[in-house]
Amino acid sequence: MVRPIGFLAGLAFVAILLFSMITGAVSFITDPPAATAEHEYHLHPKELQLASDGPLGRFDRQQLQRGFQVYKEVCSACHSLRLVAFRDLRDIGFNEGEVKAIAHNWSTEVPSINPSTGEPATRKATPADKFPSPYANEVAGRAANNNALPPDLSLMTKSRHEGAAYVYSLLTGFAEQPAALVKAFPDSKTPQGLHYNPYFANLNIAMPPPLVADGQVTYSDGTKSTVDQMSKDVAAFLVWTAEPKLEARHRGGMGVLIFLLIATTLGYMAYRNVWADVKH
Amino acid sequence: MSFPWANHYEPKHPLMQWIDQRLPLPRFVYGAVGAGYPVPRNLNYWWNFGVLSGVALTIQLITGIVLAMHYASNGALAFDSVEHIMRDVNSGWLLRYAHANGASMFFIVVYIHIFRGLFFGSYKAPREMVWLLGLVIFLLMMATAFMGYVLPWGQMSFWGAKVITGLFGAIPLVGEPIQTWLLGGFAPDNAALNRFFSLHYLLPFVIAAVVILHIWALHIPGSSNPAGVEVKGPQDTLPFHPYYTAKDGFGLGVFLIAFALLLFFAPNALGHPDNYIPANPLSTPAHIVPEWYFWPFYAILRAFTVDIFGIPAKLLGVVAMFGSIILLFFLPWLDNSPVRSGHYRPLFKSFFVLLCIDVLILGYCGGAPAAEPYVMISQVAAAYYFAHFLIVLPMVARFEKPLPLPGSITEAVLAKNTIAA
Numbered sequence: 178m179v180r181p182i183g184f185l186a187g188l189a190f191v192a193i194l195l196f197s198m199i200t201g202a203v204s205f206i207t208d209p210p211a212a213t214a215e216h217e218y219h220l221h222p223k224e225l226q227l228a229s230d231g232p233l234g235r236f237d238r239q240q241l242q243r244g245f246q247v248y249k250e251v252c253s254a255c256h257s258l259r260l261v262a263f264r265d266l267r268d269i270g271f272n273e274g275e276v277k278a279i280a281h282n283w284s285t286e287v288p289s290i291n292p293s294t295g296e297p298a299t300r301k302a303t304p305a306d307k308f309p310s311p312y313a314n315e316v317a318g319r320a321a322n323n324n325a326l327p328p329d330l331s332l333m334t335k336s337r338h339e340g341a342a343y344v345y346s347l348l349t350g351f352a353e354q355p356a357a358l359v360k361a362f363p364d365s366k367t368p369q370g371l372h373y374n375p376y377f378a379n380l381n382i383a384m385p386p387p388l389v390a391d392g393q394v395t396y397s398d399g400t401k402s403t404v405d406q407m408s409k410d411v412a413a414f415l416v417w418t419a420e421p422k423l424e425a426r427h428r429g430g431m432g433v434l435i436f437l438l439i440a441t442t443l444g445y446m447a448y449r450n451v452w453a454d455v456k457h
Numbered sequence: 458m459s460f461p462w463a464n465h466y467e468p469k470h471p472l473m474q475w476i477d478q479r480l481p482l483p484r485f486v487y488g489a490v491g492a493g494y495p496v497p498r499n500l501n502y503w504w505n506f507g508v509l510s511g512v513a514l515t516i517q518l519i520t521g522i523v524l525a526m527h528y529a530s531n532g533a534l535a536f537d538s539v540e541h542i543m544r545d546v547n548s549g550w551l552l553r554y555a556h557a558n559g560a561s562m563f564f565i566v567v568y569i570h571i572f573r574g575l576f577f578g579s580y581k582a583p584r585e586m587v588w589l590l591g592l593v594i595f596l597l598m599m600a601t602a603f604m605g606y607v608l609p610w611g612q613m614s615f616w617g618a619k620v621i622t623g624l625f626g627a628i629p630l631v632g633e634p635i636q637t638w639l640l641g642g643f644a645p646d647n648a649a650l651n652r653f654f655s656l657h658y659l660l661p662f663v664i665a666a667v668v669i670l671h672i673w674a675l676h677i678p679g680s681s682n683p684a685g686v687e688v689k690g691p692q693d694t695l696p697f698h699p700y701y702t703a704k705d706g707f708g709l710g711v712f713l714i715a716f717a718l719l720l721f722f723a724p725n726a727l728g729h730p731d732n733y734i735p736a737n738p739l740s741t742p743a744h745i746v747p748e749w750y751f752w753p754f755y756a757i758l759r760a761f762t763v764d765i766f767g768i769p770a771k772l773l774g775v776v777a778m779f780g781s782i783i784l785l786f787f788l789p790w791l792d793n794s795p796v797r798s799g800h801y802r803p804l805f806k807s808f809f810v811l812l813c814i815d816v817l818i819l820g821y822c823g824g825a826p827a828a829e830p831y832v833m834i835s836q837v838a839a840a841y842y843f844a845h846f847l848i849v850l851p852m853v854a855r856f857e858k859p860l861p862l863p864g865s866i867t868e869a870v871l872a873k874n875t876i877a878a
Contacts, residue, residue, distance in 0.1 A: 179790040180851045186784075187847025190777060191840045197763040197770075198836035205829050232722045260540050332540075335725060336733035378743070419733075422543070422550040429551070430721025437717055441710025444703075451703040455498065455695060456874055 214365035218358055220350070220375040222342035227413050233431070235424055236417055238270040243396055244414025245269065247407050250394050251387050252330065253284070255322065257310035260331035261418050264304040268421060269414075276304045285309040323370050325383030334412070335419040341412045346376040348408035351386040460679065462691040464492045489676065495694035496701055497682035499870050503577070504680070505708035506570040511668065512709060513563035518661055520556040521605075528608065530654035532647040535610035536735040554724040560602050561727050562716050564750035567595065576809055578685055578797030583678040585789040590671040592785055594664055599751070601660040604653040606748055607645070611732030616745045618645040618653070624758075627772045644738060684869035685798030686862055693866040744826050752823030753816050754778050756835040757842065759827050777839070784846050791846060794854035796862065804857040808849050815841045 228237035245266070248258070263280040271279065286299035287309045302309060312318035318326045334340030354373040359366050367373045371381040391403045400406060417423070466487040468474045477484055487493045527546050529538035542549035571591070574580055580588035603621060607614045622645070626636040641648030679688060688694055695701070719726070727749055731742045747755055761774035784791075799806045815838050822835035863869035 179787050180793070183784070183787060183791050183847040184851065186780075187843050190780070190843035190847070193763075193765055193773060194760055194836045194840040194843075196765070197761060198833050198840075200763050201829065201833050201836065205833070210829065260537070260544065265544075332733040336730050338730055340730070426550060426554075426721055426724070430717060433717050433721065434714065437710060437714045441707065441714060444707040444710045448703040448707040451699050455700070456870055 212361075214358055214362040215379055217361070218355070218375055218380055219378065220346070222339045222346040222376060223349075225342040225345045225409065225412060227341060227409075227416060229413070229416050229423055232427060234427060236269065237413065239398055239400075240410050240413045241269040241417050242271070243394075243398065243400060243402075243407075244410035244412070244417075246396065247388075247394050247411040248330070248414055249279075251407075252411065253308070253311060255311055255318075255327040255384075257312075257327075257329045258308040258331050258418060259310060259329050260307065261421075262305065262307045263302060265421060269417060273304075280304050280306060283309065285311055288313075323383060327384070330415055330418065332419045334415045340419065341416050343376065344412040344415055345408045347374060347382070348386075348388055348411065349405055350374045350376040460495045460688065460691075460694065462694075463488070463495050464696055466491075466493055489672065490697060490702075492696040492698040494676065494697040495688070495691075496680050496697050497684075497688055497693060497866050498695045498700075499682050499684055499866050500680065500701070500704075501683050502708065503569070503573040503683075505705055506566045506573060508705045509566040509708060509712050510563065510570055512712070513559060513566055514661065514664060514668065516559045517556065517563060518665070520552050520559060521658070521661065524552055524556055525658060528654075530608065530651050532610065532650050532736075535608060535650060539609045551720075554720050557728065558716065558720045558724060560605065561748070561750065562712070562719070563598070564602070566712065567598065568750070571595070572813065575812075576799040577681060577683060578792070578794075578799065579681040580789045581792070581797050582789065584675070584681060586674040587671060588789060589786060590667055590674055592782070594667050594671060596782065597660055597664045597667065601657060601664065602748065602750065604657040604660075606732075607650065607653045608657060609732060610650060610736045612734045612736060612740075612742050613729045613732040613745070615645055615736035615738065616742055617747055618649060620745055621747075622649075624775045624778075627769065627775045629772070645736075681797065682866060683798060683800065684863055684866055685796060685801065686864075686866060686869070689865045689867075746824055749820070749824060752821070753819040753842075754781060754823070756819040756823035757781050757839045759823070759832065760836045760839040762832060762836075777843075781839075781842060784843070788846065788850075792850040792854050794857065794859070796859040801860040801862055802853075802857060803860065804853050805850075808845060808853060811841070812845050815845070 228235055228240065248256075263276055263283075266276050266279060267273070280302040283302045285302075287302045287306050289298050289300040290296065291298040310318075312321065315326055334344060337343040351372060351374050354367045365380070367381045371383055372385055373380060374382045388404045388407050391401075393404075394402050394407055396402050420426075464487075466477070466481075466484040468477050468483065473483060476482070484493075524542065527538065527542045527549065529535055539553065542553050544550075546552075574588065574591070603617070607618045618640075622636050622639050625639060626632045628635060637643055639649075640646075641652060679694075682688075729746060746752075755778075758774040758778040761770045761777060764770050765773060794802065794805070796802055799809055818838045819835060819842065822831045822838065825831040863872060
């Protein structure tokens with residue numbers, strides 16, 4: 178019974194699928210999908226090499242500190258970093274006093290209550306606090322940005338394909354919209370208030386170019402702060418905010434791998450030894 | 458169990474004798490996975506993957522129990538509690554990456570284990586029950602993995618939950634009430650997240666229980682083997698311990714090396730970046746895709762694009778997706794060739810290779826966007842998938858002329874050694 182019923186069921190599935198396939202193929206030929214501006218003009222992120230790449234990668238702390246400076250002086254005006262605490266900055270080479278000072282002098286204060294009246298208030302940040310959001314809430318963020326909420330940056334390099342390269346490409350990718358694009362796709366002209374950027378999924382991003390001039394940030398380590406350099410540095414910094422345990426992972430992985438290679442070699446020798454007198 | 462020449466448990470230490478007389482648990486273990494279980498002497502490396510599946514399940518249980526100590530199954534807290542594990546819990550990143558990639562490793566070894574069974578005819582009499590229980594484990598694994606992927610409450614978690622529970626909405630008449638009942642609401646929210654967490658914690662223990670039944674059922678006829686002929690006498694077998702414990706020990710080392718490479722050096726390679734964006738019911742991701750181990754089935758689901766005789770395409774897709782697994786339960790009776798091993802079935806072997814390629818193509822299409830040409834390719838591949846099991850295998854069993862089988866396992870081993878020499 179199983180085989181005849183199965184045979185009929187199989188025929189039914191095959192018939193339906195091939196019919197669907199032919200239907201799809203016919204409409205694909207007679208009515209091919211129209212080309213879109215996104216498909217034609219969207220660019221893959223540029224090549225970016227960072228010290229943290231590869232199985233032995235370590236963070237370049239000097240670069241992370243520069244990236245942090247860019248975040249502090251430019252990005253933090255609009256973007257939160259809500260999963261990272263000031264105390265975490267110890268990991269990228271700031272000492273306790275510096276972390277305290279950074280928290281204390283942060284441009285946004287932390288929501289709090291007035292200890293005597295219980296009224297809502299704000300206070301200076303401490304190392305134990307997460308980075309405060311530049312906006313009190315989502316509505317305030319949208320209201321200040323033409324209804325486009327600036328995303329949190331904590332996990333940015335893990336929440337986009339090729340995250341670090343994407344951040345770097347996006348920051349350096351602002352350009353005039355190509356005339357050929359507007360000619361071929363008149364409906365895709367960059368709307369008022371948006372900015373053309375071929376690395377952004379739909380080509381038009383609400384964020385205005387944040388890094389516009391060389392020297393916008395003054396690095397204390399003497400590195401020349403070109404737009405390209407600042408973009409690289411902030412991308413490197415955001416790799417750290419998204420994956421702060423990367424070095425422990427790489428280091429631990431090497432140790433585990435060496436142990437496993439030795440153990441597996443011994444395991445193989447034990448196996449050969451046990452089976453030495455058996456034909457198989 | 459099994460063969461009369463099996464070693465018997467003889468405790469030497471008085472304490473072990475004392476225990477054995479009161480609770481013969483060591484005796485049970487000795488007979489199940491010790492020197493008391495005679496195993497065919499010709500098993501190849503494909504037979505390592507059963508033990509490896511058990512190891513993978515154990516890794517998931519241990520890492521999962523510790524993760525549950527730090528995780529908060531609340532819609533408002535879940536995403537941040539996972540990040541808390543990644544950032545602030547001691548070695549939390551290791552636990553979480555081990556658990557997430559451990560699921561992938563579990564599916565890899567289980568898929569190899571299943572395809573080993575398919576090629577060597579391990580599902581045939583007298584081992585049908587082993588195969589059926591294995592499929593029950595596979596279904597439970599899929600349910601567990603799906604619910605586990607929802608727990609971090611990222612964008613793919615949320616939209617994956619919405620799409621998969623939406624499949625039940627395709628059932629005529631009662632579909633929508635069932636979907637609402639499953640979710641505890643009209644869309645995934647706190648109620649859904651909480652019940653998924655509860656079930657995600659429960660089901661692995663159910664899996665462990667069915668694994669015990671799977672091994673129990675295996676020990677009645679004893680293990681199958683690459684030659685596909687039954688054990689004839691003591692010269693055909695070796696005690697599980699030390700022979701196969703040693704071989705499995707080496708296999709485990711190789712498995713752990715592959716696992717470590719993934720975990721420590723590419724922990725997000727198999728995940729989707731969107732799941733690092735907190736769940737947002739108001740923003741639909743551009744491409745909703747499940748984890749890679751569901752891709753072949755997702756491709757089958759999406760291959761049905763046309764309504765037939767008023768039956769909606771979505772319902773057909775759901776029926777086909779579940780059908781693609783349900784039909785495997787009938788495999789022992791669909792393929793009624795008396796020859797087990799694919800080595801002695803030339804025609805079967807060619808179709809088996811075709812099936813492997815077909816499933817890989819389905820997997821690739823399932824991960825790709827739902828656009829042409831992927832839909833057309835997955836339609837052809839899905840058609841072959843059903844045809845393979847429901848039409849090709851019964852026909853092959855009927856018309857194929859198998860090669861002569863070796864007289865016994867020992868004969869097969871000696872013949873192989875002569876050729877090698």
